[in-house]
Amino acid sequence: MPNRPAPLAITTGEPAGIGPEISIQLAHSKIHHEHPLVLIGSRALLAERAAAIGLSAEFPDYAPGTSAPVSLLDLPLGATVAPGILSTANAGYVLATLDVAIHGCLKGDFAAMVTAPIQKSVINEANPTTYFSGHTEYLAEQSNTPEVVMMLAGDMSNGMSLRVALATTHLPLKEVPAAITAAQLTRTLEILHADLRTKFGIAEPRILVAGLNPHAGESGHMGHEEIEVIIPVLEQLRAQGMNLIGPLPADTLFNPPVLARGDAVLAMYHDQGLPVLKHATFGQGVNITLGLPFIRTSVDHGTALDLAGRGLADPGSLYTATRLAARLARNKQARLNH
Structure with a gap:
């Protein structure tokens, strides 16, 4: 043929x-x-x-x-x-x-x-x-x-599509904070944004970004990674035209009204995002390597x-x-x- x-x-x-x-x-x-x-x-x-x-x-x-x-x-x-x-x-x-x-x-x-x-x-x-x-x-x-991003995607029972990308992948939990640097987070978001546009055909991707700490650090009372790394990166990339929402507390991010505001979620570590996705889509989920x-x-x-x-x-x-x-x-x- x-x-x-x-x-x-x-x-x-x-x-x-x-x-x-x-x-x-x-x-x-x-x-x-x-x-x-x-x-x-x-x-x-x-x-x-x-x-x-x-x-x-x-x-x-x-x-x-x-x-x-x-x-x-x-x-x-x-x-x-x-x-x-x-x-x-x-x-x-x-x-x-x-x-x-x-x-x-x-x-x-x-x-x-x-x-x-x-x-x-x-x-x-x-x-x-x-x-x-x-x-x-x-x-x-x-x-x-040099750099790739792991993302899982699937359809939930309410008909919504859920896409969850990871800032870090297969690391022991104690190594995660040090692995989330400004340069690494910037590149992860750039890859995610680019592939949502080019591979998924989403012209203006909206990305929901999770905080690392409980309550997204609670203004520094539960950790400083949000203030020192995540927020500055988001502000810099927003100035370049990306639609980034967060950092958001992970315990409320995965509620349908919040998910409806975005096309994908960036979780900071493996077991922050994937248990939710696998619970919602297991047996029908897909792992995609971006970049x-x-x-x-x-x-x-x-x-x-x-x-x-x-x-x-x-x-x-x-x-x-x-x-x-x-x-x-x-x-x-x-x-x-x-």
């Missing part, structure tokens, strides 16, 4: 977890529409997991320009795997699936990459001298992107080792991540066409 859009790369995740089977379920769904899918993983593993859940994995091999709605880029496992049983021998395989997707996105062979969940502990145990903190940081490193030179979305859950191979895993978050990746790819292409 001429002018067929580039495919979406689907990395199938930790082989002992639910990633392979939800990837198979995605391949058999009808949600990807105009974008072909390329599953990246072991053909033998996917065939085994597909049989366990009553589906097939008879997809053609991927080749650039293929017209198949679903194809497979076969990578060998490091070792045989049983559902729910982790093996450090497969750490290299997991990283290889990511490397192939990253390279394909940078070359333009893939319109976006969508990632199934991985098990960070396995990768760290296999490589004890190099700490692997997660997809977000690895994608930035491998694409030579990369390509589009990346992911599920909002882990490997669920106890469910692997049993046909009990809910593929809803992967479906939603794939739909969003396709929409962001369309937005990107529309900008290029203009």
